[in-house]
Amino acid sequence: MAEKMDGRESFPKTGLLLVGMGMGSLSGMTVEAQAAAKAADHRRYEAYTALWPEDELTRLEERVGSIQRVMRPEVEEPEELFALAERSLVALLIVGDPLQATTHVDLQLRALDAGIDCRVIHGISITTVVTGAVGLSNYKFGRQTTLTYPYGDWIATSPMEVLASNWEQNLHTLALLDLDPTGLGTGDQRPMKPEDAVQSMRLMWKKLQETVDEPLSEDHVRLAFRQMATKLYLQQNFDDIPVVLCADMGTPDQSIVTTTLGALGEEKGGRLNCLVFPAGTGEVEEKAVLRWKRGE
Numbered sequence: 362m363a364e365k366m367d368g369r370e371s372f373p374k375t376g377l378l379l380v381g382m383g384m385g386s387l388s389g390m391t392v393e394a395q396a397a398a399k400a401a402d403h404r405r406y407e408a409y410t411a412l413w414p415e416d417e418l419t420r421l422e423e424r425v426g427s428i429q430r431v432m433r434p435e436v437e438e439p440e441e442l443f444a445l446a447e448r449s450l451v452a453l454l455i456v457g458d459p460l461q462a463t464t465h466v467d468l469q470l471r472a473l474d475a476g477i478d479c480r481v482i483h484g485i486s487i488t489t490v491v492t493g494a495v496g497l498s499n500y501k502f503g504r505q506t507t508l509t510y511p512y513g514d515w516i517a518t519s520p521m522e523v524l525a526s527n528w529e530q531n532l533h534t535l536a537l538l539d540l541d542p543t544g545l546g547t548g549d550q551r552p553m554k555p556e557d558a559v560q561s562m563r564l565m566w567k568k569l570q571e572t573v574d575e576p577l578s579e580d581h582v583r584l585a586f587r588q589m590a591t592k593l594y595l596q597q598n599f600d601d602i603p604v605v606l607c608a609d610m611g612t613p614d615q616s617i618v619t620t621t622l623g624a625l626g627e628e629k630g631g632r633l634n635c636l637v638f639p640a641g642t643g644e645v646e647e648k649a650v651l652r653w654k655r656g657e
Contacts, residue, residue, distance in 0.1 A: 371396060371400065372396075372397060372400045372401075372450060372480075373450060373478055373480070374449075374450060375446060375447065375448060375449055375450055375478065376446055376450060376451070376477055376478030376479060376480065377442065377443075377446040377451050377453065377472050377477055377478070377479045377480070378397050378401060378450065378451065378452040378453065378479075378480050378481075378482060379453055379455060379459035379460070379465060379468070379469060379479065379480070379481045379482070380394050380397050380398055380452050380453065380454050380455065380459065380482045380484070381394055381455060381457060381458045381459045381481075381482055381483050381484020381485070381486075382394065382413060382421075382454050382455060382456050382457070382484055383456075383457065383484040383485045383611065384456075384457065384485050384486075384487065384490060384610055384611025384612060385413055385414060385417065385456070385609060385610075385611055385612040385632075385633070386413075386414075386417050386611070386612045386613065387417050387420045387421050387424070389485060389611050389612070390421070390484065391482070391483075391484060391485075393482050394482045394484055395421075395424065395425060397452055397482045398421070398425040398426075398428075398452050398454060399424070399425040399426065400450065400452075401425075401426075401450045401451060401452035402445075402449040402450050402451070403429070403445050403449060403450070403451045403452070404425065404426060404427065404428045404429065404451075404452045404454060405428070405429050405430075405431045405435070405442065405451065405452070405453050405454065406418065406428045406429065406430050406431065406454045407431055407432075407436055407453055407454065407455045407456075407465075408430045408431065408432060408550075409432045409433045409436075409540075409541065409550065410455070410456065410462050410464065411455075411456035411457055411540070411633065412456060412540065412550065412552065412632075412633065413456055414612070414632060421454075428454065431453075433464075436453070436464060436465075436468060437464065437467075437468075439468055439471065439472075443471075443472065443475055443477055446472070446477045446478075447477065453465075453468075455484075457484055457485070457486040457487055457488075458483050458484045458485070458486035458488075458489075459481050459482070459483065459484070460481060460483075461486050461488060469481070485611060487535075487537070487610055487611070487635060488505065488535065490610055490611055491535060491607050491610055491635060491637060492533075492535070492637075494607070494610060494615075494617065495605050495607065495617060495637050495649065495650065495653070496645075496646060496648075496649020496650055496652070497533050497637065497639060497642070497646050497649065497650065498533075498643070498646060501531070501532055501533055501640070501646075502527075502532060502533045502534070502535060503523075503526070503527030503530060503532030503533065503534060504523050504526070504527060504534075505523075505534065505535040505536070505537065506519070506520040506523040506524065506534065506535075506536050506537070507520060507536065507537045507538070507539060508520050508536050508537070508538050508539060508553065508558050508561050508562065508636070509539045509561065510539050510541070510542045510553065510557070510561065511560075511561060511564055516561065516564040516565055516568060517565070518565045518568050518569050520536060520562075520565065521562065521565040521566065521569060521591070521594075522569070522587050522590075522591050524536065524594070524638055525587070525590040525591040525593070525594035525595075526586065526587050526590045526591075527638075527640065528590070528594055528638070528640050529586075529589070529590035529593060529594070530640075531640045531641045532640050533637060533638065533639050533640050534637070534638040534640075535635065535636075535637055536558075536635060536636040536637070536638065537635050538552065538553035538557075538558055538633075538634050538635055538636070539552075539553050540552040540553060540633070552632065552633050552634070553634065554629075554630050554634065555606055555625050555626055555627075555628045555629070555630045555634060556625075556626040558625065558634070558636060559622060559625050559626040560626075562599075562622065563599070566595065566599055569591055569595060570595055573591070573592045573595055575588070577589060599622055599623070600621060600622055600623025600624075601621055601622075601623065602621060602622045602638070603619070603620075603621055603638070603639055603650075604619075604620060604621060604622055604625055604636050604637070604638055605617060605618070605619050605620075605636065605637040605638075605639065605650060605653060606618045606619075606620060606625060606628050606630060606634060606636060607634065607635050607636070607637060608630045608631030608632070608633070608634045609631035609632050609633060609634075610633075610635070614631055614632070616631060617653045618653055618654075618655065619650050619651060619652075619653040619654040619655075620654070620655070
C-alpha cells in the first residue's frame with residue numbers, strides 16, 4: 362500500500378530528515394518535502410550554502426510551522442542537532458538538493474555513525490536545472506566550481522583553473538557564486554552580484570598571468586595539463602570570453618542573459634546568480650544560447 366505523504370505516519374518519530382527545499386519557491390518544493398517539514402518536531406533552515414527569498418520562507422513557515430535559522434557552526438558541529446534527533450524528529454531544510462554539498466554528506470555520515478536515523482528527501486537543484494534551461498547539453502559539462510570573494514590580498518585561483526581545464530577539453534562549466542564575503546558562514550551574507558564575479562575573475566586572471574611562464578610539472582601529469590590549459594586559456598581576451606548569467610533560477614523571477622565577461626558587470630542580475638561558461642557549441646546549442654543575448 363502506498364505511503365501517505367500528508368501525515369506524520371509517513372515519517373519516523375525520532376531522527377534527522379535532510380529535506381531538499383528546491384530552487385527558491387514554495388511551489389517548487391515537492392509534496393514529500395513539505396510533508397516532512399510539517400511532520401518534524403523541530404525545523405532548522407540551513408542558511409549559509411544557499412538562500413530562499415524571505416517572503417517564500419514565510420509562506421513555508423505558515424504552512425509547516427515555525428522554522429529556526431542555523432548557520433555553518435551548527436551544521437558542522439551538530440551536537441545540538443543530534444541531541445534533538447535522539448528524542449524527536451528534526452528536519453534540516455536545505456535549499457536545492459540536500460546532498461549537493463559535501464557538508465551535508467558529512468552530516469549524513471556522522472549521523473549514521475552516531476546511530477541516528479537519517480533520511481533524505483531530495484529536491485530540485487541548480488545543478489540539474491541550469492544546463493537544460495540555458496540550452497546546453499548536460500553531457501558536455503565538466504567539473505563545476507564556485508567563484509569566491511577575495512579575502513584581503515588573497516584570491517583563490519582554482520575556479521579559473523577548473524574553467525580552463527574544462528575549456529581545453531571542450532566542456533562547459535557551471536560556476537556558482539559565493540554568498541559570504543567573510544567565508545565564516547555565520548551570517549551577514551551578501552550573495553555575489555555580476556560585478557563582484559567580474560572583479561573576482563579579473564583578480565584570478567592577473568594572479569595566474571604571473572605564473573604562465575613557469576615550466577610544466579614533469580612529475581604530475583594532471584598538474585601539467587592544468588598548467589597548460591590555464592596558459593592557453595589566458596591567451597584569450599578576457600573581455601571577449603562568452604558567459605551566460607543565470608539569475609533566480611527555478612523561481613518566477615528567473616532570467617538568463619548571454620553576454621561576455623567584459624559586459625557582465627553591467628548586468629543587474631538577481632537575488633542569487635550563477636554563471637555558465639560555454640566551450641565549443643554545436644548548432645543547436647549555439648542557437649539556444651544566442652536566444653538569451655540582448656537584442657536577439
